[in-house]
Amino acid sequence: MSKLVTAFTEGIIAFTATNIDDIIILLVFFSQVDINFRRRHILLGQYLGFAAIIIASLPGFFGGLVIQREWIGLLGLLPIAIGVQQLVFKKEENITVQTVSTDFRQPTPTNSILSFILSVLHPQTYKVAAVTIANGGDNISIYIPLFAGHDLKSLAVILGIFFVMVGIWCAIAYLLSLQPTIANILSRYGHALVPFVLIGLGVFIIYERGTFSLLPWVRG
Numbered sequence: 001m002s003k004l005v006t007a008f009t010e011g012i013i014a015f016t017a018t019n020i021d022d023i024i025i026l027l028v029f030f031s032q033v034d035i036n037f038r039r040r041h042i043l044l045g046q047y048l049g050f051a052a053i054i055i056a057s058l059p060g061f062f063g064g065l066v067i068q069r070e071w072i073g074l075l076g077l078l079p080i081a082i083g084v085q086q087l088v089f090k091k092e093e094n095i096t097v098q099t100v101s102t103d104f105r106q107p108t109p110t111n112s113i114l115s116f117i118l119s120v121l122h123p124q125t126y127k128v129a130a131v132t133i134a135n136g137g138d139n140i141s142i143y144i145p146l147f148a149g150h151d152l153k154s155l156a157v158i159l160g161i162f163f164v165m166v167g168i169w170c171a172i173a174y175l176l177s178l179q180p181t182i183a184n185i186l187s188r189y190g191h192a193l194v195p196f197v198l199i200g201l202g203v204f205i206i207y208e209r210g211t212f213s214l215l216p217w218v219r220g
Contacts, residue, residue, distance in 0.1 A: 006208055007154035011161030013204065014146050017079070017197035018139040019169060025135055026173030029128060037124050043170050045128025050166050052129070053136045053143070054159065060144030061155055073209025075145025076202040082138060083198030142198070149209050 029042045060075070147155060206212065 003151065003154050004157055007150060007157040008161060010146060010201075010204065010208070011158040012165070013197070013201050014142065014158075015162050015165045015169075017194065017201050018136070018142055019165075020194050020197070022132070022135060023169060023173045023176065025131060026170060027177050030174050030177035039174065041124040042128050043167070045125040046132055046166055046170055047163070048125065049129035049132025049136065050162070052133050053139055054162065057140045057143035057147060061147035061150065063144075063148055070210050070214050072145065072149040073206045073211030075148060076205030076209070076211070078145055078202065079142045079198045079205070080202030082141065083195040083202065086198070087195035142201070145205055146201075 026042065026046070029037075030039070033039055033042075063072075146158070150158065
């Protein structure tokens with residue numbers, strides 16, 4: 001398996017594993033869309049928040065440039081530990097999304113560039129970004145070992161997958177917000193799947209980095 005194919009696979013697995021619960025938050029946001037809280041605020045806020053998480057995770061890539069690849073794989077124990085913790089304690093996160101204020105009523109500008117700038121600067125966009133960052137804080141400990149050990153091309157593939165998946169995630173959440181039955185099923189069972197996916201991701205990171213070769217009975 002080539003490095004780029006591996007990066008592509010890891011990117012999809014990592015994003016899916018760490019953002020299943022984010023769909024539930026997006027469902028809440030999309031259920032509140034009105035004249036003052038637009039879909040573009042949700043999309044832009046999600047991208048801004050996720051970009052902040054990625055920036056905070058980049059030290060894993062730079063550290064990976066100087067640390068032996070096999071030892072980097074030990075960081076795969078982090079998502080395994082998080083998955084086991086969630087599996088054992090069945091911790092449920094209760095996220096309260098504040099009601100959208102009606103004080104942000106503004107006329108919609110006709111200039112598309114100006115409209116985009118105002119959307120980026122809109123308080124609702126930063127509210128979505130803040131919730132995304134708060135909910136994705138644990139993702140940093142997973143993305144750091146994921147980025148470590150990859151070269152620049154592989155990192156670019158993973159980041160490309162991540163940012164494409166952000167848009168796909170928003171689209172899925174919007175469509176689900178129109179289907180109450182499906183949304184209820186996802187809300188009920190989504191959390192149960194996350195621990196197993198995280199554990200699988202950690203094992204995959206350890207295996208792909210060749211960390212098992214550090215074991216004396218494997219090395220011998």
